[in-house]
Amino acid sequence: MDDSIRFLLENAAHTVKKLGLSDEKILQQLYEQCTDYAILTDGHPPLSSAAAEEFLALPxxxxxxxKFILGLFAPDDTLVGMLETIRHYPDEKSWWIGLMMLSPEHRGKGLGSQLYQAYETWVIQQSAQFVCLAVLEENQPGFNFWQKLGFEVIRIAPPQQFGNKVHRRYVLRRQV
Ligand SMILES: CC(C)(COP(=O)(O)OP(=O)(O)OC[C@H]1O[C@@H](n2cnc3c(N)ncnc32)[C@H](O)[C@@H]1OP(=O)(O)O)[C@@H](O)C(=O)NCCC(=O)NCCS
Known part of the structure; x- marks a missing residue:
């Protein structure tokens, strides 16, 4: 684990740390806990290589x-969520969130909002001016989540194949 990136959520109980290759096993477990999201996205459960591929995938x-894969750790040090991000993408002024997900039993309690806020504070320190991401048209709760955080739709991406499914995605942006 890279100890140079480490911060606390507002609740002062959950910790955010950058994940490294040695965390592949716990990240894979998180993917498997989030099978609902893999099915929504790809139409099938996560592959056994999901975490390994996450460490390698790059635009x-x-x-x-x-690339930074940030892990959200509960007070007992179990991984309960993640946020994957690319700096200076799609342009120099922006940071791109490729994926953010929490294990199902940790959703809907404000943790995701706190993780995003802590992330935003961190990227502002890195001189980011915008945070961008794409959300599946089918993911209405996800869309609502980002909208509440102040993200606005800047375009709709054309249909794209994900696993067994084809999705349209809203590209969202927030000035930070
Ligand atoms: C999207 C996600 C990261 C949000 O984190 P969270 O901790 O559940 O969100 P919060 O508790 O901070 O919720 C804030 C708002 O988001 C919305 N929301 C989004 N997803 C939700 C979910 N699965 N359960 C409950 N609320 C959800 C609600 O409108 C909620 O509003 P409220 O404050 O009026 O209740 C998390 O639900 C998740 O991992 N979902 C599955 C993966 C996913 O869709 N990721 C986004 C991909 S772009």
């Missing part, structure tokens, strides 16, 4: 140094 032109 064109970006390197592994640009």
């Amino acid at each position: 064109e032109g970006k390197t592994i140094q640009d």
Whole structure:
């Protein structure tokens, strides 16, 4: 684990830490707890290689140094959520959130909002001006979540294949 990135949520109980390759097993467990989200996205449960692939997947032109997988840890140090982000993407002024998910029993209690707020504070310190992301049209609760945090739709991405499914996605942005 990279100890250089570590912060607390507003509740002062949950910790956020950058995950590294040695955390693949706990990240895979989180993916499996979030099977509902894999089914919504891909139409099938997570692959056994989901976490390993997450550490390697990069948008064109970006390197592994640009990618941060932040783990959300409960007070007993179990991984209960994650936020994956790419710096300076899709442009120099922006940070892109590729995925954020919490295990089902930790959702709907304000933790996701606190994780996002802590992340935003951190990216502002890194001179970010915008945070961008895409949310599946089918993911209405996810869309509501981002809208409540002040994100606005800037465009609709054309239909794209994800596993067994095809999705339209809203591209959202927030000035930070
Ligand atoms: C989206 C997600 C990260 C939000 O985190 P969270 O801790 O559940 O969100 P919060 O408790 O801070 O909720 C804030 C608002 O988000 C909305 N929300 C989004 N997803 C929700 C869920 N699964 N359960 C309850 N509320 C949800 C609600 O409108 C809630 O409003 P409220 O404050 O009036 O209750 C989390 O629900 C999750 O991991 N969902 C599955 C994966 C996913 O959809 N990720 C987003 C991909 S773009």
